Amino acid sequence: MRSRARSEAWLARIAALSLALALAAAYAVLASSEPRRALAAFFIGPFSSPYTFFALLENAGPLLVCALGAAIAFRSGAFNLGGEGQAAVGCLASALVLRALGPSPSLEPGLALPLALLGAAAAGAALASLSAFAESWSGAEILLTTFLLSQAALITVDWAIGGPFRDLGSNLLAMAPLPGQYRLPRLAPPSPLSLGAALALGLALAASLFVGRTRLGYELSLYGRGPGFARASGLGKALGSGALILSGALSGLAGGLLVLGQAGRAVEGMTGGVGWNGLAAALIANNAPLAAIPSALFLSWLDAGARQASIVSDLSPDASTVMKAVALLLITARYLPGIGTWRKRRLARGRTGQGAGQ
Amino acid sequence: MRHTASRILAALALSALCAAFAAAAGGPRVCVFVPGVVSGSPIYEQLVAGAKRAVDESPGASLKVVEAGFNQAEWLDKLSALAATGEFSLIVSSNPAMPDLCRQVSESFPAARFFVADGWLPGNPRIHTVLYNQFEEGYIVGYLGGLVGSSGLPGTSASHKAGIVVAQRYPSFDKLIVPGFTKGLVDADRSASLETREIGNWYDANKAAELAASLLDAGANVILPIAGGAGQGAINAAKGRGKYALWFDGDGYALAPGTIVGCAILRQDRLVYERVKKLLALGEKSPLYGNADVVGVKDGYVDFDASGAAYKALPPGLRASFEAMLARLRSGSLAFPVKGL
Numbered sequence: 127m128r129s130r131a132r133s134e135a136w137l138a139r140i141a142a143l144s145l146a147l148a149l150a151a152a153y154a155v156l157a158s159s160e161p162r163r164a165l166a167a168f169f170i171g172p173f174s175s176p177y178t179f180f181a182l183l184e185n186a187g188p189l190l191v192c193a194l195g196a197a198i199a200f201r202s203g204a205f206n207l208g209g210e211g212q213a214a215v216g217c218l219a220s221a222l223v224l225r226a227l228g229p230s231p232s233l234e235p236g237l238a239l240p241l242a243l244l245g246a247a248a249a250g251a252a253l254a255s256l257s258a259f260a261e262s263w264s265g266a267e268i269l270l271t272t273f274l275l276s277q278a279a280l281i282t283v284d285w286a287i288g289g290p291f292r293d294l295g296s297n298l299l300a301m302a303p304l305p306g307q308y309r310l311p312r313l314a315p316p317s318p319l320s321l322g323a324a325l326a327l328g329l330a331l332a333a334s335l336f337v338g339r340t341r342l343g344y345e346l347s348l349y350g351r352g353p354g355f356a357r358a359s360g361l362g363k364a365l366g367s368g369a370l371i372l373s374g375a376l377s378g379l380a381g382g383l384l385v386l387g388q389a390g391r392a393v394e395g396m397t398g399g400v401g402w403n404g405l406a407a408a409l410i411a412n413n414a415p416l417a418a419i420p421s422a423l424f425l426s427w428l429d430a431g432a433r434q435a436s437i438v439s440d441l442s443p444d445a446s447t448v449m450k451a452v453a454l455l456l457i458t459a460r461y462l463p464g465i466g467t468w469r470k471r472r473l474a475r476g477r478t479g480q481g482a483g484q
Numbered sequence: 485m486r487h488t489a490s491r492i493l494a495a496l497a498l499s500a501l502c503a504a505f506a507a508a509a510g511g512p513r514v515c516v517f518v519p520g521v522v523s524g525s526p527i528y529e530q531l532v533a534g535a536k537r538a539v540d541e542s543p544g545a546s547l548k549v550v551e552a553g554f555n556q557a558e559w560l561d562k563l564s565a566l567a568a569t570g571e572f573s574l575i576v577s578s579n580p581a582m583p584d585l586c587r588q589v590s591e592s593f594p595a596a597r598f599f600v601a602d603g604w605l606p607g608n609p610r611i612h613t614v615l616y617n618q619f620e621e622g623y624i625v626g627y628l629g630g631l632v633g634s635s636g637l638p639g640t641s642a643s644h645k646a647g648i649v650v651a652q653r654y655p656s657f658d659k660l661i662v663p664g665f666t667k668g669l670v671d672a673d674r675s676a677s678l679e680t681r682e683i684g685n686w687y688d689a690n691k692a693a694e695l696a697a698s699l700l701d702a703g704a705n706v707i708l709p710i711a712g713g714a715g716q717g718a719i720n721a722a723k724g725r726g727k728y729a730l731w732f733d734g735d736g737y738a739l740a741p742g743t744i745v746g747c748a749i750l751r752q753d754r755l756v757y758e759r760v761k762k763l764l765a766l767g768e769k770s771p772l773y774g775n776a777d778v779v780g781v782k783d784g785y786v787d788f789d790a791s792g793a794a795y796k797a798l799p800p801g802l803r804a805s806f807e808a809m810l811a812r813l814r815s816g817s818l819a820f821p822v823k824g825l
Contacts, residue, residue, distance in 0.1 A: 177568040181561075288652065288684055297581035297654045298556045299685075316592030318564070388561065396557035433565055437515075437550055 142456035171434025180317035186426035192404020195376030202369030203350035210401030211276025216381025219249035221392035250378015258367035318388035511544020526734035534756025606776035617780030619664035626668025643703030689717030737792035
């Protein structure tokens with residue numbers, strides 16, 4: 127019964143994604159004067175060359191890490207809406223760590239890069255811990271505090287990058303470029319694919335093992351499903367706070383990957399919605415870490431497809447935003463209305479049948 | 485069901501192949517990479533117009549315009565994706581930030597060729613840049629600002645102050661525009677002084693209005709916004725206080741008739757037309773690649789638009805002094821050579 131419900135939920139998700147793609151195709155046909163070209167570029171463009179495919183994978187990396195953060199928080203019942211701000215402080219922190227080390231590295235890159243990523247994760251965790259503290263101290267809603275703190279963090283980080291830490295020799299609102307040895311190694315030059323994507327994949331596997339195979343992961347899910355029951359079973363509130371802080375650390379880490387990846391510097395506005403997209407990826411994946419991999423790839427594909435279509439046809443690059451919004455709306459609106467009704471009817475019929483049998 | 489899906493995929497693959505063959509079969513393809521959006525930006529409208537004219541006059545050539553939007557963090561990624569297609573013989577852009585981004589992209593895609601107007605990068609064999617002499621452009625509006633501020637016109641005070649509201653500081657602003665404006669201001673009015681305020685972005689018209697208001701309320705008689713779309717806020721602040729404004733990089737008289745008394749202009753459409761045509765004629769072997777030129781008033785690419793009603797309404801004596809200075813700049817008897825950034 128449970129496995130049937132689960133497969134129906136996945137069926138509904140796949141149907142929602144398919145419908146989103148169909149709507150995307152319709153949008154491309156309507157919005158472009160070269161619909162054939164736009165459609166071909168949108169669906170096939172990201173796979174048309176090693177560069178575009180590897181760029182898709184690279185962009186999916188930070189998205190996946192944010193999705194893992196959101197999934198872990200959601201599983202524990204903490205609605206962390208602050209992924210975007212936590213990623214932004216991660217960007218700033220990683221750039222500041224490497225800035226502090228100076229242009230001629232006193233540390234080997236093998237030590238400097240983990241240190242920078244650790245700084246990014248710590249910054250994201252610190253921001254999330256403020257919400258955890260506010261909740262345990264005054265019962266403030268995590269949903270609200272993570273969102274509000276994130277907005278404040280975004281403004282502060284933009285101010286810091288465009289103000290006191292700005293590289294005045296640059297025409298961009300950005301900090302100074304990182305020296306070459308402080309960037310994540312590229313796996314397939316000239317594409318931007320870096321070690322960051324592999325790290326994200328490793329984290330997804332680790333997160334899957336954590337939630338599925340460890341006692342702590344099980345307790346976390348239990349706490350998320352029924353906090354009262356979990357507390358009665360001796361599980362502390364600290365569990366939920368811990369999950370929120372871990373979620374913030376992962377989002378912060380995603381920000382660090384953005385800086386150490388293709389950009390090679392902290393630029394104003396560089397999170398570009400990665401926190402929100404991570405949230406969407408987690409929702410599509412139903413908070414399952416392994417399912418977050420195809421989910422992040424799907425969203426990255428939408429972005430890459432829209433970008434390719436805007437290059438070779440007259441489709442707006444903003445098309446991917448519309449498509450992502452449609453996909454998310456369909457999934458978060460409790461899947462497709464038809465399927466929801468169909469499922470309810472089946473359940474009701476089953477109950478009636480059981481009743482009749484009795 | 486499986487057959488239908490296969491057919492759809494085959495059709496899409498076929499149309500992609502057709503598109504690729506069509507692109508390969510034609511003449512040179514030019515892509516204009518706009519680091520922002522074209523609509524509402526005279527400088528980018530000129531960029532597109534100049535490239536279009538050059539392409540129209542080059543047999544077999546075609547043009548594609550890609551708008552990269554306002555998020556600077558996405559420009560490198562989008563430019564890389566563009567170069568990675570390998571579809572374009574020439575990528576044309578305009579912005580002081582673009583030469584460095586083009587340099588980074590050209591390291592990964594050595595076959596790509598770039599032309600950047602309003603930028604400066606000498607010595608890269610894959611990139612041609614042309615920098616406007618914005619010292620002279622700043623000098624023109626600074627000189628007019630000094631004359632207006634000391635004219636005793638209604639709305640002016642004896643403070644001898646002028647103000648600039650800038651979206652963000654950048655090297656050519658600090659090294660060319662501000663020194664040029666200051667020199668022009670002081671040449672016209674020895675006791676004049678300049679104050680600048682920074683918005684922090686190119687779109688916040690409300691913040692621009694607040695900063696302009698603070699300058700105007702502190703005694704500035706005339707204000708120059710260099711702030712893209714946010715500049716309208718500064719103009720509104722001047723209009724509301726009965727003060728005067730200047731405009732940069734294009735004809736802005738229509739934005740606030742009666743308030744904007746002078747516009748320094750760039751003839752970007754002409755520059756882009758001429759350079760793109762030359763680059764297309766000789767292809768990737770063009771000697772322009774690797775060159776970084778500077779063009780100014782004498783060359784005809786930096787100038788002043790005297791067509792505005794508010795300018796024509798200025799006292800004849802004031803206009804005569806200004807136009808005498810302008811004539812000297814145009815003839816080259818007054819020059820401020822710039823060797824680069």
